[in-house]
Amino acid sequence: MDTTTYDVVVIGAGPVGENVADRAVQGGLTAAVVERELVGGECSYWACMPTKALLRSGAALRAARAVPGAREAVTGGLDAAAVLRRRDSFAANWRDDGQVSWLERAGIALYRGHGRIAAARTVEVAGEDGTATTLTARHAVVVATGSGALLPDIEGLREAAPWTSRDAAAASGAPGRLAIIGGGVVAVEMATAFTDLGSSVTMLARDGLLSRAEPFVGERVAASLRDRGVSVRTGTEAGSVKRNGDGTVSITLTGGEQLDADELLVAIGRTPNTQDIGLDALGLTPGGWLAVDGTMRVVGADGAPVGDGWLYAAGDVNRRALLTHQGKYQARAAGDVIVARAKGEAVEAGPWGRHAATADERAVPQVVFADPEIASVGLTAAAAQAAGLRIRVVDYDLAATAGSALQAEGYQGRARMVVDEDRKVIVGFTLVGPDVAELLHAATIAVVGEVPLDRLWHAVPAYPTVSEVWLRLLETYGR
Numbered sequence: 001m002d003t004t005t006y007d008v009v010v011i012g013a014g015p016v017g018e019n020v021a022d023r024a025v026q027g028g029l030t031a032a033v034v035e036r037e038l039v040g041g042e043c044s045y046w047a048c049m050p051t052k053a054l055l056r057s058g059a060a061l062r063a064a065r066a067v068p069g070a071r072e073a074v075t076g077g078l079d080a081a082a083v084l085r086r087r088d089s090f091a092a093n094w095r096d097d098g099q100v101s102w103l104e105r106a107g108i109a110l111y112r113g114h115g116r117i118a119a120a121r122t123v124e125v126a127g128e129d130g131t132a133t134t135l136t137a138r139h140a141v142v143v144a145t146g147s148g149a150l151l152p153d154i155e156g157l158r159e160a161a162p163w164t165s166r167d168a169a170a171a172s173g174a175p176g177r178l179a180i181i182g183g184g185v186v187a188v189e190m191a192t193a194f195t196d197l198g199s200s201v202t203m204l205a206r207d208g209l210l211s212r213a214e215p216f217v218g219e220r221v222a223a224s225l226r227d228r229g230v231s232v233r234t235g236t237e238a239g240s241v242k243r244n245g246d247g248t249v250s251i252t253l254t255g256g257e258q259l260d261a262d263e264l265l266v267a268i269g270r271t272p273n274t275q276d277i278g279l280d281a282l283g284l285t286p287g288g289w290l291a292v293d294g295t296m297r298v299v300g301a302d303g304a305p306v307g308d309g310w311l312y313a314a315g316d317v318n319r320r321a322l323l324t325h326q327g328k329y330q331a332r333a334a335g336d337v338i339v340a341r342a343k344g345e346a347v348e349a350g351p352w353g354r355h356a357a358t359a360d361e362r363a364v365p366q367v368v369f370a371d372p373e374i375a376s377v378g379l380t381a382a383a384a385q386a387a388g389l390r391i392r393v394v395d396y397d398l399a400a401t402a403g404s405a406l407q408a409e410g411y412q413g414r415a416r417m418v419v420d421e422d423r424k425v426i427v428g429f430t431l432v433g434p435d436v437a438e439l440l441h442a443a444t445i446a447v448v449g450e451v452p453l454d455r456l457w458h459a460v461p462a463y464p465t466v467s468e469v470w471l472r473l474l475e476t477y478g479r
């Protein structure tokens, strides 16, 4: 058995693990990552990149069809085979050579195999070829093992081997009839993508669509999906599932009704990849999410860092925000704080300090690439109220901006700004409409910067753009 020592050992080389290691190396430390599948993680091969590639062609086609002059030039429908080929290239054909080269250039050592914490600062790597390697960390072990699809306890579901997001993202074709259990982000994006690709889609959304967003978001998306022929069944629950001899799936709803489909996608959330990484010996729960302090150090049930603070967790596995950009933000903070602690430098862990991931609590941006797009940051009105803030909500019809009329015929959309009345700053912002994704970062800067509304009047949106909605919201709020 080999024993090798690094300053930092990271378990999981997804986007988050790669970034922690990179920051550590840039700070002058040595780092190794352990990866059991593909370097690049879920995001690169089965999540963000392939799913957005599946969605983009349909969005581009809709955009062209919404503008006279361009519309007439569209003479056919979506070329599903070409979409899937483009998706394959965005998933790097499920090969990680490019990311492995990046690790080499970044000076990060790679160990392939399953990583497990064997003792304080010690990670054992079980290689697929039966080799075992022990890695010792001088300063920190970072768990960045991400998450996997959660399957609910529905009778017959596991035996029916349904699709999870992985299967949908990597699908070689579109099933004729696709049923989806779930109404969250994955369900909505995949309903959009597979409708574009030609499937007849039924959504079984127990709690409605995108229920954690502002209520008008789910309503707008449901209306749009229904317009495109999707059967959106909210308040509906699957009671049992059966895979039939001919490969089709029968879903019996709790009310007794039976639905048949050619494939079933389950998209009801995630479960952390912590089942078999040696947590029990540390007094932590295998299969549980890892709780962390503000600098991503894993804490036990008593709230104190595990051991003398050598164990960190970043990305999906700590459940702070299950998004690639937010996980990489945590990674930058964690990598930098590990370097600071190793060098005995000051730790800046206060709100908005360089070693704290404060935005996770107050300013998480997210874009749902559905039709229409949804872009949001910070608190919804309901969440702000629940947090005890005295708020005012200002809504504006995006179709009433000059830019939107130019953008597309029949443009429909809405924006909401949630203002903290005591501080006169924006704490939440939501947009729903065609092509609103790129409008989001202005809102993120306003929320993170806590820019006073008085000053925002001086941030003049260019005419004629959809971003004029900023001026309209301020005018509606009043000066």
Ligand SMILES: Cc1cc2nc3c(=O)[nH]c(=O)nc-3n(C[C@H](O)[C@H](O)[C@H](O)COP(=O)(O)OP(=O)(O)OC[C@H]3O[C@@H](n4cnc5c(N)ncnc54)[C@H](O)[C@@H]3O)c2cc1C
Binding pocket: 011, 012, 013, 014, 015, 016, 017, 034, 035, 036, 037, 038, 039, 040, 041, 042, 043, 044, 046, 047, 048, 049, 051, 052, 113, 114, 115, 116, 144, 145, 146, 147, 165, 166, 169, 186, 273, 276, 277, 314, 315, 316, 317, 321, 322, 323, 324, 325, 326, 327
């Ligand atoms: C369908 C879908 C679409 C998504 N789209 C977006 C999007 O558009 N934008 C966005 O911001 N987010 C998106 N997300 C979320 C995003 O994929 C995750 O937030 C992100 O991948 C988390 O990164 P991570 O590095 O924490 O974990 P992961 O990407 O899951 O990487 C973890 C890595 O650790 C490895 N690993 C696990 N256990 C071990 C072990 N014991 N030993 C060795 N290696 C191990 C895994 O093989 C994996 O490579 C999407 C998620 C899904 C499911």
Ligand SMILES: NC(=O)c1ccc[n+]([C@@H]2O[C@H](COP(=O)([O-])OP(=O)(O)OC[C@H]3O[C@@H](n4cnc5c(N)ncnc54)[C@H](O)[C@@H]3O)[C@@H](O)[C@H]2O)c1
Binding pocket: 152, 181, 182, 183, 184, 185, 186, 187, 189, 205, 206, 207, 208, 209, 210, 211, 267, 268, 269, 270, 322, 323, 366, 367, 368, 369
């Ligand atoms: N564009 C993006 O940013 C993007 C895209 C896809 C996924 N993601 C991330 O991936 C994560 C996982 O997405 P997801 O859609 O799987 O989860 P989610 O948490 O977004 O939605 C889960 C949905 O399933 C429902 N649900 C939960 N348990 C259920 C049950 N037993 N039966 C029926 N319905 C049930 C919930 O009410 C909810 O509507 C999310 O946290 C999301 O942030 C992000």
